[in-house]
Amino acid sequence: MTFTLGRRKALALPLATLAAPLAAPRIARAAETEITVHYAQPFIYKDSYDAIMAEFAKREPGIKVNFINTPNYEEGAQLLLRQAGTGQLPDLSYQGFNRLRVFAERGIAQDLTPLLREEGDPAKAGYTPNMLALGQFGGIQAGLAYAASNPVTYYNADLVRRAGGDPDNFPKDWNGVLELAGKIHRLGDGIEGMWYTWNGDDWMFSALLFGAGGRMLTPDERDVAFGGPEGLNALRLIDRMVKEGGMPNLTAAAARQAFGAGKLGMIFQTTALVRGTVAAAGENFTLRTTEMPVIDAQKGRLPTGGAAGMLTAKDPAKRAAAWKFLRFSTSPEGQAMMVKNTGYLPCNQIAIDDPQYLAAFYKANPLFVPAVRQIPISVPWYAFPGSNSVRVTQTMVDNIARVVEQKATPEQVLPDMVAEVRRLLPRKG
Numbered sequence: 108m109t110f111t112l113g114r115r116k117a118l119a120l121p122l123a124t125l126a127a128p129l130a131a132p133r134i135a136r137a138a139e140t141e142i143t144v145h146y147a148q149p150f151i152y153k154d155s156y157d158a159i160m161a162e163f164a165k166r167e168p169g170i171k172v173n174f175i176n177t178p179n180y181e182e183g184a185q186l187l188l189r190q191a192g193t194g195q196l197p198d199l200s201y202q203g204f205n206r207l208r209v210f211a212e213r214g215i216a217q218d219l220t221p222l223l224r225e226e227g228d229p230a231k232a233g234y235t236p237n238m239l240a241l242g243q244f245g246g247i248q249a250g251l252a253y254a255a256s257n258p259v260t261y262y263n264a265d266l267v268r269r270a271g272g273d274p275d276n277f278p279k280d281w282n283g284v285l286e287l288a289g290k291i292h293r294l295g296d297g298i299e300g301m302w303y304t305w306n307g308d309d310w311m312f313s314a315l316l317f318g319a320g321g322r323m324l325t326p327d328e329r330d331v332a333f334g335g336p337e338g339l340n341a342l343r344l345i346d347r348m349v350k351e352g353g354m355p356n357l358t359a360a361a362a363r364q365a366f367g368a369g370k371l372g373m374i375f376q377t378t379a380l381v382r383g384t385v386a387a388a389g390e391n392f393t394l395r396t397t398e399m400p401v402i403d404a405q406k407g408r409l410p411t412g413g414a415a416g417m418l419t420a421k422d423p424a425k426r427a428a429a430w431k432f433l434r435f436s437t438s439p440e441g442q443a444m445m446v447k448n449t450g451y452l453p454c455n456q457i458a459i460d461d462p463q464y465l466a467a468f469y470k471a472n473p474l475f476v477p478a479v480r481q482i483p484i485s486v487p488w489y490a491f492p493g494s495n496s497v498r499v500t501q502t503m504v505d506n507i508a509r510v511v512e513q514k515a516t517p518e519q520v521l522p523d524m525v526a527e528v529r530r531l532l533p534r535k536g
Contacts, residue, residue, distance in 0.1 A: 318403065366388075
């Protein structure tokens with residue numbers, strides 16, 4: 108785990124003590140409030156939080172912010188669950204949308220509804236019902252959405268052209284994508300056709316499942332719902348990516364490095380990585396982005412990823428300070444800084460609608476636009492119920508790995524994945 112301290116550092120005690128006899132009479136100053144703020148995925152988020160903290164420090168000089176971070180959402184959730192048992196929680200944590208539920212159900216996340224009501228109509232501050240719904244679990248407003256995303260297609264226009272494709276008319280369905288990826292793979296010289304983000308968590312698997320018109324659990328959440336044709340079609344598509352699209356078995360970091368080096372034709376991942384992918388590609392090739400295909404053109408949907416700020420501070424002064432930081436980070440100003448430093452979608456309607464915030468940015472940065480066009484088919488990232496939600500995610504990833512590694516067929520993997528997830532679900536009635 109890495110730690111990032113706030114901008115101001117305390118003066119060394121010996122120096123202060125030495126100067127004391129000669130010092131002028133002290134002028135009363137307001138006590139500084141220090142808060143700890145946790146967030147995940149610094150390789151995506153760090154620049155946005157640093158920009159927001161710098162501006163926040165100018166507006167709130169009496170509040171010192173100490174950042175701590177974790178490599179991903181899963182480790183962030185596990186960290187806070189451990190800290191909750193030892194009384195060492197941070198004052199504010201930005202958790203993945205699919206992890207808020209466990210904190211709401213355990214009484215760790217504080218209900219933000221009273222704080223929002225104290226400030227008037229939330230919609231007038233840019234928090235529309237749809238935006239608020241991203242952070243509602245367990246009957247409370249467990250968090251305020253900070254960043255939203257959906258999966259998009261990134262492709263190397265130069266490799267597409269070399270393989271006989273048209274960069275201006277990228278395939279809109281998976282059959283066309285796999286055919287083109289296969290052609291790129293056959294260019295040789297160490298070039299791979301494609302890579303789909305399958306490891307890490309269940310988000311990108313849910314993109315295929317939802318894209319086929321499926322769902323994770325039954326409406327009453329008593330049983331698994333991905334054991335039918337939709338789940339099988341999702342796994343079969345991953346199998347085809349390997350066999351037809353030339354998808355190598357790489358870690359996410361290695362795949363992104365290969366893509367930036369011009370050795371990978373296309374990569375399917377969160378729109379949050381646009382900024383980082385632009386930097387990685389540099390002058391190596393012409394980078395393009397477009398919408399991600401869905402298996403079922405009529406029923407297909409895509410999951411909304413991202414994070415929401417969750418208040419955990421118990422001390423009144425720290426709680427008030429943490430709320431101020433959360434409000435600023437999700438304000439129109441904060442959201443504009445977040446978008447420009449990442450690739451995520453804004454979670455404040457004013458930032459979206461008011462031209463002074465993002466209109467000119469999107470016009471000048473077309474690589475960010477496909478995610479905006481996919482908003483109409485985006486649905487919430489599913490949050491599994493119960494205390495085993497992180498284990499459920501890992502179980503799904505482990506089973507998908509068997510397909511990617513070609514150790515088992517989709518038909519063999521799906522029943523195992525269903526049985527293992529079913530065993531981890533909370534028992535009801």
